[in-house]
Amino acid sequence: MKGTMVEWSDSLATGILWQDFQHAGLIARINRLHQAIIDKQAQSELRSMIDFLESYIENHFSMEERYMEVMHDPEIRGHARAHQQFRDNLRDLRNFEGTGAQLTAASLCYDLHEWITHHIRTIDKRLGRLIKEQDVS
Ligand SMILES: [Fe+2]
Ligand SMILES: [Fe+2]
Numbered sequence: 465m466k467g468t469m470v471e472w473s474d475s476l477a478t479g480i481l482w483q484d485f486q487h488a489g490l491i492a493r494i495n496r497l498h499q500a501i502i503d504k505q506a507q508s509e510l511r512s513m514i515d516f517l518e519s520y521i522e523n524h525f526s527m528e529e530r531y532m533e534v535m536h537d538p539e540i541r542g543h544a545r546a547h548q549q550f551r552d553n554l555r556d557l558r559n560f561e562g563t564g565a566q567l568t569a570a571s572l573c574y575d576l577h578e579w580i581t582h583h584i585r586t587i588d589k590r591l592g593r594l595i596k597e598q599d600v601s
Contacts, residue, residue: 469577476584478592480601486524487584491515494580497575501566510561518554525550526551528591535598543587550579 472488497513525547532540557572595601 480592
């Protein structure tokens with residue numbers, strides 16, 4: 465098994481309350497899903513966890529993108545493209561879940577965790593700084 469799945473901590477803070485709150489929720493849900501895959505929980509349970517994660521992430525991404533629009537953030541296209549990549553990865557996981565390829569599903573879920581923590585540390589922290597500078601939070 466790959467390394468441990470860290471929970472949200474101050475090192476991931478952007479300093480924007482709603483962003484930090486949602487990031488913590490996202491990471492917790494990805495971690496819970498990963499554990500559920502490893503524990504071989506029922507497919508219906510896994511599917512509803514993925515459904516929930518999908519709606520949670522849509523809400524989060526659209527909020528960040530709305531802020532970028534309002535602030536005329538020049539990085540909006542690249543940031544939105546990155547969000548699309550996460551959606552694609554989550555869809556891959558959905559497709560694997562249910563095929564019985566438990567190790568692949570667990571590994572895809574692990575990759576989601578790595579993706580989101582890296583995204584927060586780099587692109588979202590930059591967005592957080594911009595929101596603070598423009599004082600629009
Ligand atoms: Fe983002
Ligand atoms: Fe984010």
